[in-house]
Amino acid sequence: MNSKKLTLNLIIGAVLMSLMIFASQTSASVNGKIAFANNGGISTMNPDGSDRTQLTNSGFFPAFSPDGSKIAFYRSQSAGIYLMNADGSNQTGKTDIAVYRDGTWYWLRSSDNGFRAAQFGMATDKPVVGDYDGDGRTDFAVFRQVATSGIWYVLRSSNKSFSAVNWGFNMDKPVPGDYDGDGKTDIAVFRPGNGFWYVSQSSNGNMSSQQFGLNGDVPAPSAFTPQ
Numbered sequence: 008m009n010s011k012k013l014t015l016n017l018i019i020g021a022v023l024m025s026l027m028i029f030a031s032q033t034s035a036s037v038n039g040k041i042a043f044a045n046n047g048g049i050s051t052m053n054p055d056g057s058d059r060t061q062l063t064n065s066g067f068f069p070a071f072s073p074d075g076s077k078i079a080f081y082r083s084q085s086a087g088i089y090l091m092n093a094d095g096s097n098q099t100g101k102t103d104i105a106v107y108r109d110g111t112w113y114w115l116r117s118s119d120n121g122f123r124a125a126q127f128g129m130a131t132d133k134p135v136v137g138d139y140d141g142d143g144r145t146d147f148a149v150f151r152q153v154a155t156s157g158i159w160y161v162l163r164s165s166n167k168s169f170s171a172v173n174w175g176f177n178m179d180k181p182v183p184g185d186y187d188g189d190g191k192t193d194i195a196v197f198r199p200g201n202g203f204w205y206v207s208q209s210s211n212g213n214m215s216s217q218q219f220g221l222n223g224d225v226p227a228p229s230a231f232t233p234q
């Protein structure tokens with residue numbers, strides 16, 4: 008074999024290898040979307056390449072469910088299989104048992120029952136756990152009453168970046184949740200004085216507010232199943 012042929016064969020081999028790797032991380036659904044690993048996370052697009060959307064910030068090996076409504080994928084950080092809706096919402100993962108004590112978090116890692124502790128927050132803060140960056144892992148977060156304000160401190164699990172957001176008054180009750188359904192926890196408070204819920208929507212940064220409840224009620228947000 009001459010050197011030109013050898014070079015050509017090597018190039019063809021490399022191309023085939025890269026195609027195999029790419030193919031191993033893609034999945035096509037019955038609804039026409041393609042899911043693929045990209046930029047460290049999971050994305051989907053139409054077969055013609057349009058409507059390319061990144062759904063998660065981490066994950067590999069996406070696979071659609073037979074009806075195209077769900078995507079299963081793998082995360083190496085937590086060595087687990089995760090499930091989400093085809094639009095990236097409602098990511099599932101195992102919950103770890105955890106407590107917050109005087110500014111320190113203690114938890115039992117569900118993957119191996121390993122005991123962990125980390126300091127984030129102050130003794131008087133309220134823990135407001137959630138997945139604010141939508142990577143499928145819980146972020147350390149606390150709500151701090153400062154004068155008349157409520158300050159949310161969040162440590163994002165995806166890149167360890169830290170943010171402080173002024174949202175609500177000191178007498179408000181923090182009620183974090185994914186109210187806009189984009190897979191990321193929204194900063195939100197319930198105001199007992201007027202029964203209003205004030206949500207900072209993670210999807211677009213807009214505020215939504217709604218009156219529901221009376222002074223003295225205990226806010227209990229959840230994804231209730233329609234009766």
Ligand SMILES: [Ca+2]
Nearest residue numbers: 138142144164
């Ligand atoms: Ca997170």
Ligand SMILES: [Ca+2]
Nearest residue numbers: 185189191209
């Ligand atoms: Ca959200």
